[in-house]
Amino acid sequence: MSGAPIQGLTWDHPRGYVALERAAERARAEGLDLHWERQPLEGFESHPIEDLAERYDLIVLDHPHIGDAVAGDCLQPLESLFAADDLARWRAQSIGRSFDSYRYAGVHWALPLDAATQVAVARTDRLEGALPSSWTEVLALAARQPVCLSLAGPHAALSLFSMAAAHGDAPTGSEPDRLFTGQGATTAWELLSELHALAFRGWAGLNPIGILDAMSRDARAVYCPLVYGYVNYAVAGAGTQPLHFADVPAGSHGLGSTLGGTGLAVSRRATVGDALRAHLVALMSPAMQEDFIPFADGQPSARSAWSHARVNGAWNGFFAQTQSTLEAAIVRPRHPGYIPFQTAASALVREMLADRLAARAALERLQSLYQAHRPAGSEV
Structure with a gap:
């Protein structure tokens, strides 16, 4: 050498x-x-x-x-x-x-x-019935069995992004200066807020790896609709059960996930x-x-x-x-200052979900935060 x-x-x-x-x-x-x-x-x-x-x-x-x-x-x-x-x-x-x-x-x-990308994951050995195919079905499942959300770290904002994309309002889509532009983000916020109120909270502080490991070990939650996929948990390991990975639930505009x-x-x-x-x-x-x-x-x-x-x-x-979810996944903004925005936005989403803030007020606060972090005129 x-x-x-x-x-x-x-x-x-x-x-x-x-x-x-x-x-x-x-x-x-x-x-x-x-x-x-x-x-x-x-x-x-x-x-x-x-x-x-x-x-x-x-x-x-x-x-x-x-x-x-x-x-x-x-x-x-x-x-x-x-x-x-x-x-x-x-x-x-x-x-x-x-x-x-x-x-x-x-x-x-x-x-x-x-x-x-974010995918859906389930303990099919504990799940009652079929995997949800829509966000409406996720809410129905959460009322019957424990469903968890991946909201720690940057993932609160990313979950909202994906749900908005599934309803036709991907972030910075048609107007780079605006985080969201249509009704889809409002629908997504209302769904996320309702689901958050029903969700199992025992793993709220875990990152995606932690959630998948916990699901594979004790199944206190049987389903997560949006969590970054790790192939390593698809097979049994020492003290773990295999998890079943699937496409995310669909919204009015199809599959929504963040790459x-x-x-x-x-x-x-x-x-x-x-x-x-x-x-x-x-x-x-x-x-x-x-x-x-x-x-x-x-x-x-x-x-x-x-x-x-x-x-x-x-x-x-x-x-x-x-694979279908990955093919449809959206790309996040990449402008200078995006990473600090993502961190701050996720903390704000968690705070607003805990306060059950209405969609209009929540999305206005996120827009203000986005404007504060994006350099004027920068490429998205």
Whole structure:
């Protein structure tokens, strides 16, 4: 091996590190001195990318961080690292908007390494009747059996975004200066407020991983309509039962979910030689996406992997059962200042739900908060 070691940062969950670390082991055997460190999920969701880019060559990030990263000039655009044919191929193979979510200010800033969105999850061994197919059915279920919501951290705002999108009012849709523009957000708020009043509160402080782990262990809640999917919980583990993952409930405009997943970005401090470039290209190859990443606790970004019979056979149908939701998932705003807005908006949503605030007042407060965080004239 020659040259300085390449330092990467990913997040501390098997879905975030197993495939990358195994691939790095192979790469080191071939002469590429690549090492991965980990940060908690909360750091992945909120830690400033500019700070991380000073210390790491490769960074696994979430697409809403892109605006701040571009403003801080701390990442290398993919167009400067890869051929146009490579980018076109990766865009064509990627599920939903996984690839496009990392395009900002006219160029792409990260490879879609991992694909995820909010999905529905159930303990079908405890659920009475069929899974809800609509938000009206979710309310009916919550009146009979314990249903939980994922509202901790940024997820209160993201749940509202998804429910609004399902009712035709995706955030910053037709008017970038407005968070919501139509009746759909009002309908979503009224549904969320009613559901919050009925929901099981025992896991209110848990992030998505915590909720899925709790559901798999004690089933005090039998259903969650919107929680970021983790394939790892689709099969039984030590002391856990397998969870059943499915498409989210539909609203008047179909499925509504907010895209998650991760991108692999290259910082300005990195020197990208032929060996590292080849390693990154290999991670996006069909062989890695279909035959390696899904069997290393990962959720690949290639659409072909989500419909692959062998992949679904290994994970109790997780991928095929949630593919339609992922294809329909919306992209969050990515302008500078969005991450602080997301944090503040989620805290405000929790506060307003607890106070049973009416839709009009709640949405006006969220709009004021959005205006305070979005730079005038910035790209969404």
